Amino acid sequence: MLPPVRYLGPLSAGALAVGFAVLWIVVGPPDGGWASFAGQLAGAEAVLLMSLAMALISLLPVVETWFDGIDRAAIWHRRLSVTGLVLLAPHVMFSSGHRAPAPGGGGQQVGGLLAQAGVWGLLALAAWAIAPRWRTMLPWIGPHLARTAERVTAVPVARRVLAVCRWIFGGYERWRALHRLTGLFLAAAFVHGLLDGTMFGSVVLHWSYLITGGTGLAFYLYREIVARHLTALHDYQVAAVTTVGPGLTEISLTALGRPIVFTPGQFAMLFLETGAGWRRHPFTISSAPHDRFLRFTIKALGDDTTRMQTLVRPGMPAVVGGPHGRFDRSRGTDRQIWIAGGIGITPFLSWLRALDQQSGPAQVDLFYSAQGKAPFADEITALAEAHPGLRVHLHDTTTSGYLTADAVLDTVDTDPGRLSVFLCGPAQMVDSFVRRFRRAGVRSRNLHREHFDWR
CATH class of the missing domain: 3.40.50.80 (Nucleotide-binding domain of ferredoxin-NADP reductase (FNR) module)
Known part of the structure; x- marks a missing residue:
């Protein structure tokens, strides 16, 4: 019996990663240096997993079908990215000091600089992505950090520094804008492997690495350059903003043109032009397809959603993209x-x-x-x-x-x-x-x- 559809995407991604490792092990290092080769394999696997992660957020319809929903694709994007970052540790440990000499040494030097840019850039973005979840990931340390924060913020200078840090690193839009640099850091790591790898005496290994890394960068370029022009967008206008409970807001939109066609249970990307500029968030649609208004029920969980009742007003323009998701009762x-x-x-x-x-x-x-x-x-x-x-x-x-x-x-x-x-x-x-x-x-x-x- 075939596994449920929701497992086909992760299983196929896992099979690809295992098959890639098996191919490299079968070919083996040309000079018998297995320790260095293991480090290079870890780095190549990291590039493969992060390339897969790029594919999962490419917004291609086939990806949503493959992973049974864009929400599941986003979750596996995060998992594959984190696993790829973890593999960088053995890559650095076993590969350092075992590089093949390059003519003139220029390729090695550039490769080393690209490696540092790629690794530190990806680690910084990962730390930033994980930071908002520290309370749930480390519940045992939460109370200690809270008490420490209270003592630190009692100092005026420290309070100002923390305020500046919140401004720099806070906000969904700022995080989203900088998160788009992931592909550039992946490109740096990929080119580093081409310039600095010791395993490329084998044509098979060279091309397997070139295809996987190049495919990931192609998906990244597609998302950044092409996808925005192919995404279906629908023009709306805010009809009403209603408080329905503590920290709970319902926004009703009226279509200005062709309305979005969706299945009950799906979500959409909602773009709102507010007093603070355009804001973009994915929200589940709470209205029925036949309703006069398109409705979103939003809970105050972040900066933008907390200020929704004060920033959004009737008459403001809105754009809706999608729909997405596979949460369907007919299944x-x-x-x-x-x-x-x-x-x-x-x-x-x-x-x-x-x-x-x-x-x-x-x-x-x-x-x-x-x-x-x-x-x-x-x-x-x-x-x-x-x-x-x-x-x-x-x-x-x-x-x-x-x-x-x-x-x-x-x-x-x-x-x-x-x-x-x-x-x-x-x-x-x-x-x-x-x-x-x-x-x-x-x-x-x-x-x-x-x-x-x-x-």
């Missing part, structure tokens, strides 16, 4: 469970609002977990009353604690093998639910999640 069985945590209700809102025009599964149990009164609770309850196959379970964490997978299974009381489960919410919550459902007997191919946390 499930007739017996489904929908689980939403907080802002994770967004794709389910689109599903619910589309029930009048698109028939849903035979029976659905929606579990909506929120702190206090759940936003949209009245609308969701009214929809459930109009559709007998839909049962809604509103869970208030302030009075009932966290929602658990066991509580869901006890409430549904159905053979897990018949269930399809769709989840959207905080990553830790979704991960724990997925593990428990698998142990309970829900098939992996019937577990679906939206990876909105990659945004």
Whole structure:
């Protein structure tokens, strides 16, 4: 039996990386120097993985199909990039001091400079990308760092320095602009390998390296130069900005031309011209395809989303790109469970609002977990009353604690093998639910999640 579609992309990427390593090992070093060769192989694998990472964010439709959604492609882009950076350590350790002499030494010198530029540039971008997630990656050190930060910020000079650092490194748009330099640092590392490699006595190794690195750079150039001219964009105008809960804003847009065609549960790239300039973010669409307005429900999680209510006003222009994503209820069985945590209700809102025009599964149990009164609770309850196959379970964490997978299974009381489960919410919550459902007997191919946390 073939694996679920969502695994085909990662499996094929893994097979390519393994096949590349096997090819190099079979050919072997021309001079028998296996230690140096291992270092060169680690560097070549790093270039291969980062080239694959470039392909995954190229915005080509075939990539989204290959990885079952652009959100999964973005997650694997990050994983492949980090793995490639880790491989640079053995490359440096085993390759240093074992370089073949180059005529005149000029190629070696340039190669060394390019190596330093590529390695340090990629490490800096990786550190910057990981920095916002330090609290979740290192929960045990969080309280200590918080106390240290309080003591440091008590000093006026230190407070000013930190403010400058936040201005330089803060903000999604600034991070996104500098993150586009990844391809240039990859190019530096790639050319370094061509100029400074000791394994290129073999034509096979030379061409395998040239093809993989060159392909990655071709994808990078496509994204930076060509993709923007081929991406489908739709002109809209802000019709309303509504506060629907604490830190929760719903933006309604009206089409100025051809509207976007989407499947309930998909997300789109939303470009908004605000008082602070144009802002671009991926948001899940919360309206149904037939609705008069295109709606996005946005939670204040970053700088731009926090200021959304004050920066965005009716009448402002907007551009919508997409749609993207594969979070589609039609991929499930007739017996489904929908689980939403907080802002994770967004794709389910689109599903619910589309029930009048698109028939849903035979029976659905929606579990909506929120702190206090759940936003949209009245609308969701009214929809459930109009559709007998839909049962809604509103869970208030302030009075009932966290929602658990066991509580869901006890409430549904159905053979897990018949269930399809769709989840959207905080990553830790979704991960724990997925593990428990698998142990309970829900098939992996019937577990679906939206990876909105990659945004």
